[in-house]
Structure formats: structure tokens, C-alpha cells
Amino acid sequence: MLDKKLLEVLTSPPDAAVAIVTQGKDGPHVVNSWNSYAQITEDDKILFPAGRMNETEQNIQADNRVKITISNREVQGKSIKGTGFLVIGTAEFAAEGADYDTIKAKFPWARAALAIKVESAEQTL
Amino acid sequence: MLDKKLLEVLTSPPDAAVAIVTQGKDGPHVVNSWNSYAQITEDDKILFPAGRMNETEQNIQADNRVKITISNREVQGKSIKGTGFLVIGTAEFAAEGADYDTIKAKFPWARAALAIKVESAEQTL
Structure with missing residues (x-):
């Protein structure tokens, strides 16, 4: 079960x-998605729809480690209103199978599901 | 002058x-700040208050290139409401001088100003 505050x-x-x-290859790479696009699977993976994300896909073929930050200004943090998480995990792109079906049902434009297996989720604020 | 949409x-x-x-050293590193913490200088640097950010500071001492993503769900993008920017630049931490004074005046808790010289700002959505 993922952290309750993370789900909030x-x-x-x-x-x-x-x-x-x-x-x-030439330094870190970053792409964005939206909180509301995240789908949580029964086995606690976090899925995002991949539109382009071609460079992200190439990178994880060489090194599947990902870091993700997720925030919400309106959720109470440790001391102030506004909190976020650093999620560390491994990722893969799925263009078929259950994770893909979950994403495709909600985001018909997705070419694949970016499926992230969570290794740690640290509340950072 | 920074991009008007970026300022929005x-x-x-x-x-x-x-x-x-x-x-x-062991892969990419990511920290967060908030949109509302950003201060724009007359020479178009973007400043953020540094609370901890110790690993970020160590990293830029070795390689001063940074990538920043900045988003806003309520600002109109190219096709949908919600847009963001990928800003690429170089960074330094200032614990004295004009950039530090600007940050310290607004964020007394800041130990330094993270000052980012913008090289490119691409609207990503």
C-alpha cells in the first residue's frame, strides 16, 4: 500500500x-506529467500515459532508474500547507498488457504506459 | 526579457x-521549490531561496548546468489549459551580494540564493 499522504x-x-x-547520455533529463494523470495499480505501481516521452524511454532502456517529484500546494505538509514526495523507483514502458490497458482506457491518446515500480517514497516537506 | 508566458x-x-x-555522481538529482518563491532579477536570472539544497549545491560545483521545469495547470497552453516550461541554464549559489539580498529580504530562512542564468526556456505543452 502506497503512503496515504502520497495518495492524497x-x-x-x-x-x-x-x-x-x-x-x-549528456546529463539528466526531465519530463512532466500531471498528478491527475497518475493511475495506481493493485500492486502499487504508478502509471502515467506516455504521449511522446521518447527520450525518457531511450534513457530507461539504458538505465531504468527514475526519480519522480510529486507535489500539492493544498495538502498539509510536516509544517506548512504544501507538501511533496520524492519517489525513487524503476520504470518501463508498456505498449501492451494490463498496465497499458489501464492507461489506454482513460487516455486514448497514450502510445504507452510509463509504469513505475516504487522503491521508496520520501515526504520532502 | 523572459518569455511572457513563462512569467505568467x-x-x-x-x-x-x-x-x-x-x-x-550516481545519477540525476532533483529538488523542488514553489513557483511563488521564484524571483526574477533585472538581468533575467531566476532566483530561488535555498533552505537545504546541499546536494544540489555540491552537484553544481562539479557541473553547473541545471534543468528546471515550471508548470501551472491554470495557464492556457498551446492546446489545453495547463502549460509548463523546460528552462535550461547554469546555476550558482550566492550567500552574499545582490541576489542574496533579494532572496533574504523575502525569505529570511534562506541560507543562500540559488541563481539561475537562463539559456533557453521552451514551452513544453
């Missing part, structure tokens, strides 16, 4: 950008 | 997390 950050308005960071 | 993203509510990405 993912599901409470206002919607905020998620940063998805991978290792590129 | 930085100054319009709701406040959203900014992702600040640097190269670490």
Missing part, C-alpha cells in the same frame, strides 16, 4: 506537474 | 512545485 497528494486538487527524471 | 506561469495561482534537476 496525487488525488487532491489543484492538479500539479509531476517531474520524471532519468539519466541521459 | 510563474506568477499565476495556483502555486505549483518547480523541479530543479542537476547531475549527481
